[in-house]
Amino acid sequence: MIDIGSTIFLELQEFKEGESKVLNLRCRLVDQTTKSFVIDYPINQVTNKPNFFFDGTQFRAWFIGKDGAMYAFDTEITGRKKGNIPVLLLKDPGKENYQRIQRRNYVRVETSADVAVHPINNEFAPFTSVTLDLSGGGSAVMIPNNNTLPSRGEVILWVVLHMQTGQIEYVKAKCKIIRVYKSLKSARERVSLQFLEIGERDRQKIIKYCFERQLALKRKK
Secondary structure, three states: OOOOOOEEEEEEEEEEOOEEEEEEEEEEEEEEOOOEEEEEOOEEOOOOOEOOOOOOOEEEEEEEOOOOEEEEEEEEEEEEEOOOOOEEEEEOOOHHHOEEEEEHHHOEEEOOOEEEEEEOOOOOOOEEEEEEEEEOOEEEEEOOOOOOOOOOOEEEEEEEEEOOOOOEEEEEEEEEEEEEEOOOOOOOOEEEEEEEEOOHHHHHHHHHHHHHHHHHHHHHO
16 A cells, blocks of 8 residues: 555644644654554654654644555554654554545646746747646646647646645646647637656656645535
């Protein structure tokens, strides 16, 4: 299900001065037993420093499994151990209590991320716009008025990702134009893009962004 050394992401709901805030953390799976994930101390994704928690602290956790799907579950710290490195015991609720969220290549979310679209051989004038949706495999982008795209070909796409931690990530991908279309006759043109060349680290940033968006929407529901 998950390899030793993989990253587990944790979310902690905090309440300060009457306001709710989500603390985002990451940790590494050091070992696993039948009832626990053995993890190193969670790292705050904003400060990049370890945070310390008492036994019984409850989290929402998720990881990307060997099959490329995301698995989310509720958990809590059940203990700690001292060794070469100090570790925490995180309750494993069992596979039957994991929430499986699609294979990563098909996790597509509606989102308005800022983008810049550039030609490869000066076929059109570059422009900035926003996404209509985004996934680890591609995106749909709004084409502004007074801008055009060829119906076929390739483009360079820059995507700006505002992560839940407050960090801003920039992703670059070479894309294939799948189709240029309108949802309605009076609507602006849109283009469907498929990622052809993208660094695996950049793809993981997009996947994480999409998963964060999905979890945020599920919390609202």
